Amino acid sequence: MGEPNDDDADLARVQAGDPEAFEGIVRRWQGRLIGLAWRFCRDRAAAEDMAQEAFLKAFRSLATFRRESKFSTWLTAVALNTYRSRLRSDGLPLLAMEPTRAISVAPVALADLQEQERTEAVRRLVLTLPRRYREAIVVYYFEERDLAESARVLGIAEGTLKARLHRGRELLKRRGAEKTR
Numbered sequence: 001m002g003e004p005n006d007d008d009a010d011l012a013r014v015q016a017g018d019p020e021a022f023e024g025i026v027r028r029w030q031g032r033l034i035g036l037a038w039r040f041c042r043d044r045a046a047a048e049d050m051a052q053e054a055f056l057k058a059f060r061s062l063a064t065f066r067r068e069s070k071f072s073t074w075l076t077a078v079a080l081n082t083y084r085s086r087l088r089s090d091g092l093p094l095l096a097m098e099p100t101r102a103i104s105v106a107p108v109a110l111a112d113l114q115e116q117e118r119t120e121a122v123r124r125l126v127l128t129l130p131r132r133y134r135e136a137i138v139v140y141y142f143e144e145r146d147l148a149e150s151a152r153v154l155g156i157a158e159g160t161l162k163a164r165l166h167r168g169r170e171l172l173k174r175r176g177a178e179k180t181r
Helices: 006-014 019-042 044-060 071-089 111-127 133-142 148-156 156-181
Strands: none
Touching: 006 019, 006 071, 019 044, 019 071, 044 071, 044 148, 071 133, 071 148, 111 133, 111 156, 133 148, 148 156
C-alpha cells in the first residue's frame, strides 16, 4: 500500500486534468481491493472484475471526495458498496462459506499448523454471522482499521460499530463453543 502523500499527489494530478495519474492509485490499492472483493465472493476472476468496477466508480466519483476522511477510507467504502451491489444484482450471497485459503502442505511446525487451523476456523465462523456483524468484523479486524475509520467505511456511528463488534464477538464465542461440543 502506498503512502497517503502518494495518493494525495495522484489525486491532485487527476483533479488538475491528468487522468493517467489515477494509475498510481490503482497500482497501490489493487491488491487490497481485490483481496477485499475476494472475501465477498471467493472467486479470483470475479474479485478482479469487482475491484476494477470499484476503481472505475471511484474514478468517476472523485469529485465527491471531500477529503473529510482519509482517501483509503473513502476508497474502501466505494469498494464495499460496489461489491454489495454487484453481488445483490447477480443474486449471489455475500461472503461465501468456503475457507479463505488451503492449508499449505509444506512441512510446518505443529504450533504453526494449529494456529493456522484456529485462524481458519474463526474465518469460517465469521462467514456464518449476519451481514451487519460480519462486515463490522471483516473491516475492523481483517482489514485492520481503527474504530473511527471502520465506522466511516461502513457508514455507521462508532457506537453502532462497537455494538456490532461486541455482538459479533459474542456470536462467534457461542458458535465456537457449539462446534467444540
